[in-house]
Amino acid sequence: MKTHKIAVIAGDGIGPEVINEGIKVLNEAAKLDGSFCFEFTHFPWGCEYYKQNGKMMADDGIETLKKFDAIFLGAVGAPGVPDHISLWDLLLIIRKSFDQYINLRPVKLLKGAPTVLKDSKPEDIDMIFVRENTEGEYAGSGSWLFKGKPNEVVIQDGVFSRKGCERVIRYAYELAKAQNKSLTSISKANALNYSMVFWDQIFEEVGKDFPEVKTYSYLVDAASMFMVKDPKRFEIVVTSNLFGDILTDLGAAIAGGMGLAAGANLNPDKEFPSMFEPIHGSAPDIAGKGMANPLATVWSAGQMLDFFGHEKWANKLIDYIERILTDKKVLTPDLGGSATTSQVGDEIIRIMNEEK
Numbered sequence: 001m002k003t004h005k006i007a008v009i010a011g012d013g014i015g016p017e018v019i020n021e022g023i024k025v026l027n028e029a030a031k032l033d034g035s036f037c038f039e040f041t042h043f044p045w046g047c048e049y050y051k052q053n054g055k056m057m058a059d060d061g062i063e064t065l066k067k068f069d070a071i072f073l074g075a076v077g078a079p080g081v082p083d084h085i086s087l088w089d090l091l092l093i094i095r096k097s098f099d100q101y102i103n104l105r106p107v108k109l110l111k112g113a114p115t116v117l118k119d120s121k122p123e124d125i126d127m128i129f130v131r132e133n134t135e136g137e138y139a140g141s142g143s144w145l146f147k148g149k150p151n152e153v154v155i156q157d158g159v160f161s162r163k164g165c166e167r168v169i170r171y172a173y174e175l176a177k178a179q180n181k182s183l184t185s186i187s188k189a190n191a192l193n194y195s196m197v198f199w200d201q202i203f204e205e206v207g208k209d210f211p212e213v214k215t216y217s218y219l220v221d222a223a224s225m226f227m228v229k230d231p232k233r234f235e236i237v238v239t240s241n242l243f244g245d246i247l248t249d250l251g252a253a254i255a256g257g258m259g260l261a262a263g264a265n266l267n268p269d270k271e272f273p274s275m276f277e278p279i280h281g282s283a284p285d286i287a288g289k290g291m292a293n294p295l296a297t298v299w300s301a302g303q304m305l306d307f308f309g310h311e312k313w314a315n316k317l318i319d320y321i322e323r324i325l326t327d328k329k330v331l332t333p334d335l336g337g338s339a340t341t342s343q344v345g346d347e348i349i350r351i352m353n354e355e356k
């Protein structure tokens, strides 16, 4: 029997609430399948840990995590700890240290899910965002000069390396080719006259190896407009770190809300563990109330199963989520229901067992 060793960082706010349900579902999939199992190791890292220890994770945290097959993360961030510290010292440092250069985020309107776009149907909103995840606007390069003085200056660099751009763009082309879909690059070369001109150039260069892939290239401002007005245009999408961050929250809004937005931070070369997490944050406004929707986390768990080669289970989980959404009996308040986080998790387990 194959054992998948998972490091769990449930984190802050609604993180522990949604992760609990994700673990329940992963264990159930393993039990029903019988050919694999999970071994979960929990790490208490996050903002509470910071308040007690002055750091977001243990000093040897990255070394410790390296030994796992994957990381399952809830959310990070809490009032009282500056966001740039809590996120940089935990989430972002993991993405970078483990070279998780692909952030794969489905923007897919599942059957039964609500959308703010009144005329859109599931077949109209079916994209996969391939977000660059280690550099770009998130490189963490810059300086803060003359702090507190009248001539204060801050500089935040965007770092776009040839290697960094090529690998994410190539991954997106491969995905488009494998799925026989079009590929759209989203950039902003009219204003960002170095970074995005370079990005567009690499998009064209790499494209020479994929003559069969139909491509489009949009400026990010127009792309945001088209995502709302005509989402059908987009199939596989590749974009930079910051644009991908913003556009996938927009994507969440048109595809069921934050409670349904899943994501995977992948190190495709499998040199380091990959990390699976919903794209939403710690939602302090609803934390501790049992109101958080766990379906995004369950979908991310499905992405983990897919990454481990259990595609059958990844697809089944999406079917089960669609069942919950179309039945409309057990839904959290964000989807118009009154069920709790754990009741939704229990309902998935019930549906999983119906097939037996």
Ligand code: NAD
Binding pocket: 014, 018, 074, 075, 076, 077, 078, 083, 087, 091, 258, 259, 260, 277, 278, 279, 280, 281, 282, 283, 284, 285, 286, 291, 292, 293, 294, 296, 334
């Ligand atoms: P957020 O995603 O936490 O919340 C935005 C809105 O969506 C809130 O109204 C929230 O209640 C709702 N929401 C989010 N997830 C939900 C769910 N599963 N079910 C139902 N409703 C849900 O974003 P924010 O408020 O901008 O940020 C809160 C904190 O989280 C900040 O500290 C931020 O830095 C952090 N953050 C962390 C991550 C991460 O860990 N991956 C991602 C985004 C934000």
Ligand code: IPM
Binding pocket: 087, 091, 092, 245, 279
């Ligand atoms: C996300 C989050 C993170 C990001 C934050 C919390 C640093 O918003 O995963 O989308 O910007 O990547």
Ligand code: MN
Binding pocket: 245, 246, 249, 279
């Ligand atoms: Mn985000």
